[in-house]
Amino acid sequence: MDKDVLTRVAKQMVSPGKGIIAADESSGTSKKRFDAVGIAPTEENRRRYREIIITADGLEEYISGIILFDETIRQKASDGRPFPQVLADKGILTGIKVDAGLKDLASHPGEKITEGLDGLRERLVEYKALGATFAKWRAVITIGNNIPTDACIHANANAMARYAALCQEVAIVPIVEPEVLIDGDHSIKACYEATVRTQKKLFEELQEQDVFIPGVILKASMVIAGKEAPKQSTPEEVARETIRALRTSLPKELAGVVFLSGGQGDEQATENLNEMNKIGAGLPWPLSFSYSRAIQNPVLKIWAADPEHNAAKAVQALLFRSKMNALATKGEYKSEMEKERPY
Numbered sequence: 001m002d003k004d005v006l007t008r009v010a011k012q013m014v015s016p017g018k019g020i021i022a023a024d025e026s027s028g029t030s031k032k033r034f035d036a037v038g039i040a041p042t043e044e045n046r047r048r049y050r051e052i053i054i055t056a057d058g059l060e061e062y063i064s065g066i067i068l069f070d071e072t073i074r075q076k077a078s079d080g081r082p083f084p085q086v087l088a089d090k091g092i093l094t095g096i097k098v099d100a101g102l103k104d105l106a107s108h109p110g111e112k113i114t115e116g117l118d119g120l121r122e123r124l125v126e127y128k129a130l131g132a133t134f135a136k137w138r139a140v141i142t143i144g145n146n147i148p149t150d151a152c153i154h155a156n157a158n159a160m161a162r163y164a165a166l167c168q169e170v171a172i173v174p175i176v177e178p179e180v181l182i183d184g185d186h187s188i189k190a191c192y193e194a195t196v197r198t199q200k201k202l203f204e205e206l207q208e209q210d211v212f213i214p215g216v217i218l219k220a221s222m223v224i225a226g227k228e229a230p231k232q233s234t235p236e237e238v239a240r241e242t243i244r245a246l247r248t249s250l251p252k253e254l255a256g257v258v259f260l261s262g263g264q265g266d267e268q269a270t271e272n273l274n275e276m277n278k279i280g281a282g283l284p285w286p287l288s289f290s291y292s293r294a295i296q297n298p299v300l301k302i303w304a305a306d307p308e309h310n311a312a313k314a315v316q317a318l319l320f321r322s323k324m325n326a327l328a329t330k331g332e333y334k335s336e337m338e339k340e341r342p343y
């Protein structure tokens, strides 16, 4: 294990004022997003759309890394350069989603287990050769009647720790992403409890597998009331409860925390991150973002409205949301800034 490389890359992923874009939607998820805006789910359309994000001029000012899907890491820009090369030329790190998605957890109705450990060692060697310096594995934890169970939390934490150890073997920084889903009508308190149970178990398992913690990034869900909850959470509540959960669960050696947007509105995700960074001074970890939808929503919509002519407008939207979130990593975002929105 090359601890120097792991430490350096992990630090670079959460360097001040920068965050990560998740552009690693599987072909299935990408189809859902394309269907919603009337784009045919072909390999070439996925390439064309991702090219807009990957080649955007100036993105490196706000973005430290982009997570790609297996298909995308093998694709090329129109000028012939492989996508990881385009990113490297701008100083943006290439990440790769390596989990194989969700399956029902046996004997546990309503709960999921993430698959993808079989053959992972060999796949990581290949991804490294293709230019990946970090990876992502997502597990989901669902809040409901008598769930999450310890069985689900434990099985997912164990798989994630084994994934992380395999990544570090080849000096790839693992992002561990245990997403507590926002779906449902649960309270912020229920989310806090499920989040702390999940994160604590994950770090126990990481330690048991001898994972090098300064070479790990946690991709966390925010502590927030369920989407259907009668009482929705304010940014102040989200910031306070999320930070309280992190303080309770995480070792201080962890390299950093990046948040997923999880179905929050675009501005809501920016505002919540900003609030955390306003009150989070003195925390041992940088708090940044690794958003997919909260950055890409306007980008995809604009491009899809007229793919032949709207690429430049889509890039403007991408740069704007990236900048707003980059400001939020420093607690410097203000909602009035949305008036400058170029879309």
Ligand code: 13P
Pocket: 022, 138, 177, 260, 261, 262, 263, 290, 291, 292, 293, 294
């Ligand atoms: P969202 O920001 O859309 O939740 O996606 C983040 C992600 O990469 C989920 O794995």
